[in-house]
Amino acid sequence: MNTQQQPVRTLKRVPRSPGYWQDVWRRFRRKLFPMLGLAFIGFLVIVAVFAPAIAGTKPVVCEYKGTLYFPALGYLNTTWENPIFRVDKFRGVYPENLTKNDPKAWAVWPLVYQDPYRRVRANEWPGLPAAEPLMPPDRYHLFGTDPAGVDVFAKMVHGTRTALVVGFISMGIAAIIGITLGAIAGYFGGWIDSLVSRLIEVVMCIPTLILILALIAVVERPTIWHMMAIIGFTGWTGIARLTRGEFLRLRNTEFVLAAISLGIRRPTIIFRHVLPNAMAPVLVPITFGIAAAILIEASLSFLGFGAPPPNPSWGTILDAGRANLSKWWLVTFPGVAILFTVLSYNLVGEGLQEATDPRLRDGRA
């Protein structure tokens, strides 16, 4: 035992009490599975961002005729690929043309030389055999090839971007609509509330897939952006209902009364004072919604209603797998990818739910 008492010299610093979000994060962090889900989503984000450097046929960096270029960015946006390569008639094939046109050229290549949009020809890359349709996985085609001879691994890597972007953008749209409508309905109540509630009921009563199919059929040539908008415009009801409930609960609390008596304008009260307090529970249906949006995109692509063919999407690979059932690699890889992605988002949503639910919190923490 330490008998030698130290005289108190300085006042002990009182740690700042954790804020609400810190508290939620502290609870969230303790659970293993939600953290694993979050880690997997992080992994997907990395794959999606670096997709052109993981699988592609365009150099990540190259020096050509004395200038540095980044042709791989063309996978993210076609206009980011320098027009000089089109002028010099590369036609998408870089290794051969680079050295032919400029002997001093050098390049840093993606990890896997395969293209998500076209099949590679023989010796395009030294020693690379020509891609045949429906080849089983081997050392050149890690996940095999699809009916058009396109590498499935490259398609999967680039399809990650589609899956993530669809999830975030469509739920972003849904969240904006749902939170705004729910906040207005819950805060004002009265006839505004019953109007919004009726609208929610109308949208909820039509089965989602049916409404989406009908909306997609209206668009002449649906692109991935149309799909995201449609998924967003049909998926906001759950968020709106929850936001409305939270606002109903919060609008009679003291801090709102204080804000009103201070003469703060209504939009400021709604969005600056009440919304941050309602946000955490609302994140839960948003997280589950991202999982649902990814599922809907995959099932639409699977039904043949998805984005046009050149867009790499996990659902399109599955659709090819359905027509060639004996080719197991066309079903297994995208199927497992969709499963893990949806599972991760569900686990994160569940973790958030447990971390923000006051009933579960009081009993345990």
Place this chain on the structure above:
Amino acid sequence: MVSYLLRRSLIGIVTLTLITMLIYTLIRNMPGDATTLAMSEMTDRAIKQEQIERMKAAYGLNNSIPVGYSIWLKNLFQFDMGSSISKHRPVSDLIMERIGPTLLLSITSLVLTFGLSIPFGLYASARAGKGDEQVLSLGLYILYSLPSFVAALFLQYLLAVRLNLLPLFGMTSDQYLSMTPMQKTWDLFIHSVMPVACYTYGSLAYYTRFIRANMEEVVRQDYIRTALAKGVPPRRVLIHHAFRNTMIPLVTMIGLVLPSLLSGSVIIEQIFAWPGMGRLFFESIRERDYPTIMGLTLIFSALTLLGQLLSDILYAVVDPRVNYE
């Protein structure tokens, strides 16, 4: 109660009108209509044009959207949902024909779901925190996240292509009509194994988790502790004291299941070429067959509203504290 029902029904009718108006406007705005698709095989241009005009007039495609909608509504009040443009038959006949196969899938699946999820859920809450419970819960969670079309493809690959145990798709074999009743039943059975499995596993996982979550809340109540303290056997506490109180949310869920009984699943019926309601809807969207789309939308939304009403009423029945007066 009567005034509550009346008010709910009135609101329901307004909602239904809004939904059908919305869907009618949507489908009339789709590019192309049923006639362009039906006539695309014809070669003679003059005849084609004349035919298209005749068809358009016959099916009311020349009317403006408000006029067309009010005609559809008027016919509906005479119990006439119109007739399909692409299939040349009354919509009500088509729907009657497709209801059977969908009900075969959905009712089997419903019975399986509730028959299995209640024991699973009780087992999971009885063994909470133990090894086997965690394996069961994780397995169910993975099943819950597995998209049905992925599961369907895996099953097709494994059971039909690889092992050749079950037929790949369809509801009956080609020689179905010449079979004896026993063979017919068997034929239907082996064809429905995979669709029913795909239909069931997701909701099975969902309801098991639902029951377990509700049980978890109930077992923390004081009266459970009291029951255990006075020496009631744990199993009896679980079933008699705890589970009966989780029935309240469960019963209200049953009302919400109602619409999915009839609507079927577009994707599963499409993969297994099952001639049900979901497939009918998918076909009619592709063929721009608007009387059929309207009929199906009406049925689905009416059932959804009815299901919500039913679940609210059931709520008052099972929980005497709830009162709608």
